[in-house]
Amino acid sequence: MTVTRGLEGVVATTSSISSIIDDTLTYVGYDIDDLAKNASFEEVIYLLWHRKLPNAEQLAELKQQLSENAALPPEVIEHFNMYPIQKVHPMAALRSAVSLLGLYDDEADVMDTEANFRKAIRLQAKMPAIVTTFARVRKGLEPIAPKQDLSYAANFLYMLTGKEPEKIAIEAIDKALVLHADHELNASTFTARVCVATLSDIYSGVTAAIGALKGPLHGGANEAVMKMLTEIGTIDNVEPYIHGKLENKEKIMGFGHRVYRKGDPRAKHLKEMSKKLTELTGEPHWYDMSVKIESIVTGEKKLPPNVDFYSASVYHSLGVDHDLMTPIFAVSRVSGWLAHILEQYENNRLIRPRAEYTGPGMQKYIPIEQRD
Numbered sequence: 001m002t003v004t005r006g007l008e009g010v011v012a013t014t015s016s017i018s019s020i021i022d023d024t025l026t027y028v029g030y031d032i033d034d035l036a037k038n039a040s041f042e043e044v045i046y047l048l049w050h051r052k053l054p055n056a057e058q059l060a061e062l063k064q065q066l067s068e069n070a071a072l073p074p075e076v077i078e079h080f081n082m083y084p085i086q087k088v089h090p091m092a093a094l095r096s097a098v099s100l101l102g103l104y105d106d107e108a109d110v111m112d113t114e115a116n117f118r119k120a121i122r123l124q125a126k127m128p129a130i131v132t133t134f135a136r137v138r139k140g141l142e143p144i145a146p147k148q149d150l151s152y153a154a155n156f157l158y159m160l161t162g163k164e165p166e167k168i169a170i171e172a173i174d175k176a177l178v179l180h181a182d183h184e185l186n187a188s189t190f191t192a193r194v195c196v197a198t199l200s201d202i203y204s205g206v207t208a209a210i211g212a213l214k215g216p217l218h219g220g221a222n223e224a225v226m227k228m229l230t231e232i233g234t235i236d237n238v239e240p241y242i243h244g245k246l247e248n249k250e251k252i253m254g255f256g257h258r259v260y261r262k263g264d265p266r267a268k269h270l271k272e273m274s275k276k277l278t279e280l281t282g283e284p285h286w287y288d289m290s291v292k293i294e295s296i297v298t299g300e301k302k303l304p305p306n307v308d309f310y311s312a313s314v315y316h317s318l319g320v321d322h323d324l325m326t327p328i329f330a331v332s333r334v335s336g337w338l339a340h341i342l343e344q345y346e347n348n349r350l351i352r353p354r355a356e357y358t359g360p361g362m363q364k365y366i367p368i369e370q371r372d
């Protein structure tokens with residue numbers, strides 16, 4: 001047996017959803033740079049699920065379906081009052097709420113393609129309400145119902161703050177959602193595919209994927225980046241802080257990647273947004289500190305920033321609580337998880353690799369009274 005640690009370089013499936021070739025990321029053959037500049041998040045959802053960009057009518061229909069399904073069932077809203085919400089990480093709450101949503105979906109275990117598409121819409125539509133309801137209830141605020149006439153990104157901000165969001169904030173969230181939507185066979189997407197390859201249901205697949213995204217080596221890195229920036233505090237402290245971490249062989253969050261070597265093509269878009277937004281909020285030091293960290297880590301470790309690095313200062317500038325950064329990633333990435341789940345069902349085979357056993361050889365059972 002040959003063991004490939006972390007499955008590095010192992011090609012585990014075929015997929016027609018997104019690709020990373022020579023450090024270029026495409027969704028269904030469209031360069032991420034092109035999509036980041038031109039596409040809305042709703043167009044990207046359609047692209048990932050149908051492998052083509054929608055025409056005007058198809059886009060209008062998807063937007064309407066997302067709006068109509070955006071509100072949470074009352075039981076799911078009420079459940080936020082049933083646990084110690086202040087102590088809970090929002091990713092744990094999101095994981096539990098998605099699982100709970102499955103209990104109120106009559107089609108949860110209906111396995112035909114049309115039913116699976118209907119569930120995909122319902123789940124995608126409700127993700128912003130889960131995150132924003134949690135965020136408000138833990139502050140003792142009333143949840144805000146979604147508005148039918150707002151885009152997906154605008155509704156997210158509206159339900160979070162209770163105010164009609166500004167154009168610049170809507171554009172920033174929309175672009176962040178486009179940039180995070182899918183990423184080939186990353187850890188959370190692989191988790192979703194492993195789960196549903198047993199022919200388990202969509203809610204189980206997404207619940208499992210949220211659990212995988214939560215970790216700081218994956219989606220949890222954006223929150224960890226903001227924690228690091230806050231700890232550093234001033235531009236003068238960047239050098240001693242980063243050098244201290246590197247000398248202790250600690251990882252610098254938001255840097256490195258399993259697949260990209262020259263750099264993550266999404267990072268430059270978030271860097272540009274970070275510069276603009278931190279200037280607008282009168283807090284350019286977050287951007288300046290980030291740039292200084294980047295120059296040290298790329299210079300000394302040859303590790304470029306990944307998608308999580310500049311997204312931290314972007315979300316902070318938009319007034320997002322730091323522990324809601326990874327949930328926003330999930331609100332976007334669920335579109336990719338759902339595309340992969342639907343693709344897995346279409347051409348399914350159980351995913352079951354092997355492990356090389358390294359434990360003791362054959363042993364004889366020892367009765368309990370004879371054990372040490």
Ligand SMILES: CC(=O)SCCNC(=O)CCNC(=O)[C@H](O)C(C)(C)COP(=O)(O)OP(=O)(O)OC[C@H]1O[C@@H](n2cnc3c(N)ncnc32)[C@H](O)[C@@H]1OP(=O)(O)O
Pocket residue numbers: 006216217218219221250251252253254255256257258259301303306307308
């Ligand atoms: C959306 C996303 O999931 S993007 C990734 C988000 N995660 C992070 O930003 C966390 C920080 N980064 C990392 O931990 C890693 O780079 C990962 C998890 C992204 C990729 O991990 P892997 O491909 O398994 O690389 P691995 O962790 O084995 O690192 C290889 C070498 O580079 C070093 N390295 C990798 N990333 C970093 C980092 N961020 N800071 C310092 N050193 C690093 C490792 O210490 C290791 O060095 P060594 O060979 O001397 O032991």
Ligand SMILES: O=C([O-])CC(=O)C(=O)O
Pocket residue numbers: 182183185186187218258259306307
């Ligand atoms: O692909 C990966 O390993 C992690 C990543 O960047 C993502 O999921 O967006």
